[in-house]
Amino acid sequence: MSAPVYCRDLPHIDTDVCIRCHSCVRECPSKVFSVGDDKAVSVKAENDCISCGHCAAVCPPGAISMFGGVPERLPNTRY
Numbered sequence: 301m302s303a304p305v306y307c308r309d310l311p312h313i314d315t316d317v318c319i320r321c322h323s324c325v326r327e328c329p330s331k332v333f334s335v336g337d338d339k340a341v342s343v344k345a346e347n348d349c350i351s352c353g354h355c356a357a358v359c360p361p362g363a364i365s366m367f368g369g370v371p372e373r374l375p376n377t378r379y
């Protein structure tokens with residue numbers, strides 16, 4: 301039997317759609333995003349992301365998609 305794996309999706313920004321409003325930066329509870337000198341937003345601290353999807357929900361033009369499915373072991377799980 302294969303070991304159980306928890307897949308953690310991460311935010312991806314479509315830079316062609318992003319209007320640089322910075323809602324995601326303000327709303328993210330884990331401070332995952334950073335803003336460059338050109339005001340462009342990027343995902344900097346993806347290891348801190350809790351995959352809540354709030355950034356995607358508050359993004360006005362829908363520039364953020366959650367995917368990736370990073371496999372992780374669940375804490376206190378025996379394999």
Ligand code: SF4
Nearest residue numbers: 328349350352353355
């Ligand atoms: S999914 Fe949640 S924790 Fe992750 S970047 Fe978006 S708002 Fe932040």
Ligand code: SF4
Nearest residue numbers: 318319321322324359
């Ligand atoms: S909320 Fe969406 S449009 Fe606004 S800066 Fe973030 S990714 Fe860009």
